Amino acid sequence: MNLIVCYALFFSLPKLILSFLQLNFIRQEKAKPPYILESSAFLKAADYASVREKIAIYNVSLDFLLMSFWILFGFSALDSALELSPLMKSVVFVLVFLVVGALVNLPFEAYQTLVIDKKFGFAKGGMKLFITDTLKSFALLLIVSGILIFVFSWIILEVRFWEVYVFLFGAVLLIGINFLYPLLIAPMFNKFTPLENPKLQDKITALLHRVGFQSKGVFVMDASRRDGRLNAYFAGLGRAKRVILFDTLLEKISSDSILAVLGHELGHFKHYDIYKMLGLVLGFFGVLLFVVANLPESLFVEANLERSAHALIVFLLLLSSPIGLYFMLLVNWRSCQNEFAADRFGAELTSAESLSNALLVLVKENNSFPLAHPLYMRFFYSHPPLMARLMALGCANLANQPQNIQKV
Numbered sequence: 001m002n003l004i005v006c007y008a009l010f011f012s013l014p015k016l017i018l019s020f021l022q023l024n025f026i027r028q029e030k031a032k033p034p035y036i037l038e039s040s041a042f043l044k045a046a047d048y049a050s051v052r053e054k055i056a057i058y059n060v061s062l063d064f065l066l067m068s069f070w071i072l073f074g075f076s077a078l079d080s081a082l083e084l085s086p087l088m089k090s091v092v093f094v095l096v097f098l099v100v101g102a103l104v105n106l107p108f109e110a111y112q113t114l115v116i117d118k119k120f121g122f123a124k125g126g127m128k129l130f131i132t133d134t135l136k137s138f139a140l141l142l143i144v145s146g147i148l149i150f151v152f153s154w155i156i157l158e159v160r161f162w163e164v165y166v167f168l169f170g171a172v173l174l175i176g177i178n179f180l181y182p183l184l185i186a187p188m189f190n191k192f193t194p195l196e197n198p199k200l201q202d203k204i205t206a207l208l209h210r211v212g213f214q215s216k217g218v219f220v221m222d223a224s225r226r227d228g229r230l231n232a233y234f235a236g237l238g239r240a241k242r243v244i245l246f247d248t249l250l251e252k253i254s255s256d257s258i259l260a261v262l263g264h265e266l267g268h269f270k271h272y273d274i275y276k277m278l279g280l281v282l283g284f285f286g287v288l289l290f291v292v293a294n295l296p297e298s299l300f301v302e303a304n305l306e307r308s309a310h311a312l313i314v315f316l317l318l319l320s321s322p323i324g325l326y327f328m329l330l331v332n333w334r335s336c337q338n339e340f341a342a343d344r345f346g347a348e349l350t351s352a353e354s355l356s357n358a359l360l361v362l363v364k365e366n367n368s369f370p371l372a373h374p375l376y377m378r379f380f381y382s383h384p385p386l387m388a389r390l391m392a393l394g395c396a397n398l399a400n401q402p403q404n405i406q407k408v
């Protein structure tokens with residue numbers, strides 16, 4: 001019972017409390033005069049944030065029930081049902097655990113994408129795109145996790161101090177994915193075409209040149225196919241970097257603002273933020289491995305499992321959520337500092353006003369509610385709230401100018 005109680009006390013309950021704090025916060029803000037967004041958009045953003053939070057509450061509750069089910073009956077039932085060699089048993093055991101989790105989550109995802117996001121005008125793809133996306137994700141989950149679990153299990157079964165080798169393997173993999181994701185995985189979900197706007201292309205090239213940024217070109221991603229939200233990012237590491245602009249971004253903001261957004265992204269690049277964040281993630285992975293490798297025997301007894309490869313991997317997965325929740329406090333704190341620094345960099349490279357205007361449009365178009373409960377923000381926000389960023393840029397006045405409020 002200890003394990004379930006601890007999971008509830010340190011993970012499910014705090015998450016529920018945060019959700020209720022946030023719901024309450026939005027309800028109070030909704031009653032105030034609107035800021036940043038015009039009245040109807042403000043109310044819409046508040047409603048969207050509330051609905052998402054309510055879905056999160058169901059999700060946390062279901063996650064708790066599922067995890068109790070596994071510990072009380074599921075693990076031992078699955079363990080005795082599988083009669084395979086230790087290595088194969090480990091792979092199948094963990095895959096079943098993952099697939100059941102994904103299937104239980106599927107109705108929520110369908111509801112979020114097909115009903116809620118559609119209602120708020122985000123999801124544009126409809127049922128067919130959702131099904132093909134889901135099938136692709138499932139295939140990817142089976143293949144990628146299958147291979148990963150196979151390697152992890154093999155290391156655990158064959159090597160002493162397995163946690164060290166799993167860590168090294170994970171580190172190589174994580175860095176590899178950062179190189180390969182934009183080239184191999186992202187094209188499975190979206191189309192990337194070279195930017196066909198010579199004027200903008202020239203301005204971008206000049207900007208990149210000023211900071212000494214080498215890239216494999218500027219690409220436009222067909223984000224509008226499934227989503228109305230805007231973004232721009234650099235994908236990949238080293239020389240394989242690409243500048244990715246969402247097609248939605250090109251439609252919605254001026255080229256000065258696009259340059260300002262890129263200037264902000266270049267700030268991240270100049271400050272090595274990607275590497276710092278990778279370092280933090282690896283630190284988290286290391287801590288997690290250390291904890292799991294040193295779990296007391298009593299926990300395995302409680303979960304009706306022997307200390308085996310699959311038991312260790314399942315504990316790794318189970319504990320990653322609660323440990324991750326608190327670890328995110330550190331990650332988000334660091335990330336917000338990085339955002340302010342990147343804003344300063346982008347503002348110096350272009351202008352504080354272009355960047356502020358871009359940020360304003362991003363927040364409006366993304367339907368994000370401009371504020372959140374302070375505690376909620378610490379746990380879940382990797383970016384500082386818009387008002388804080390505008391203030392740091394010395395452009396807080398823009399938020400309340402009528403022409404900006406009516407723009408969208």
Ligand SMILES: [Zn+2]
Pocket residue numbers: 264265268339342
């Ligand atoms: Zn940023």
